[in-house]
Amino acid sequence: xxxxxxxxxxxxxxxxxxxxxxxxxxxxxxxxxxxxxxxxxxxxxxxxxxxxxxxxxxxxxxxxxxxxxxxxxxxxxxxxxxxxxxxxxxxxxxxxxxxxxxxxxxxxxxxxxxxxxxxxxxxxxxxxxx
Numbered sequence: 001x002x003x004x005x006x007x008x009x010x011x012x013x014x015x016x017x018x019x020x021x022x023x024x025x026x027x028x029x030x031x032x033x034x035x036x037x038x039x040x041x042x043x044x045x046x047x048x049x050x051x052x053x054x055x056x057x058x059x060x061x062x063x064x065x066x067x068x069x070x071x072x073x074x075x076x077x078x079x080x081x082x083x084x085x086x087x088x089x090x091x092x093x094x095x096x097x098x099x100x101x102x103x104x105x106x107x108x109x110x111x112x113x114x115x116x117x118x119x120x121x122x123x124x125x126x127x128x129x130x
Contacts, residue, residue, distance in 0.1 A: 029077055030115055034107035040100075041077040042111055049074050049086060056087050072108040073097060079104070 016024065029043045045053075053074050054061040061067050073096050076084045087093040100108070 030111065032107045032111035034103040036101075036103045038080050038104065040079055040104060040107055040111075042075040042108060042115075043077050044116065045074045045086075052086060052088065056089050056093055058090060060090065070097070072105055072112065073100060075108055075112060076100065076104075 027043070029041050031039050031041045033039055053070060054067075057067060057070065070093055073093065074086055076096065078084055079099065084096060084099070085092075087096050097105075
């Protein structure tokens with residue numbers, strides 16, 4: 001008699017639950033290219049990164065417009081292979097905003113909308129409130 005051993009096709013992904021797959025997708029890095037030709041590597045910030053943003057902004061975090069405008073910047077992992085550390089104060093946030101420019105922010109917003117369409121309406125503000 002022949003013995004048959006069945007191995008799941010696809011390895012690790014096959015063993016993951018649907019919830020684990022969603023979590024893996026959210027944690028995965030992805031890249032976008034801006035109009036200046038720069039490659040921006042992005043990753044959805046976790047809740048701690050969102051709290052760190054509020055702390056970095058200080059009193060400016062009370063300004064909803066300013067806070068919402070800064071949220072896309074905390075998705076940035078690197079710009080053209082150069083690591084972009086998460087800002088820990090207002091001066092660092094301003095430096096990152098300047099480095100990204102309008103083209104960088106446009107590419108980030110487009111990437112977020114494509115990767116996380118469910119977040120599009122709140123533009124990340126709801127994520128900060130959670």
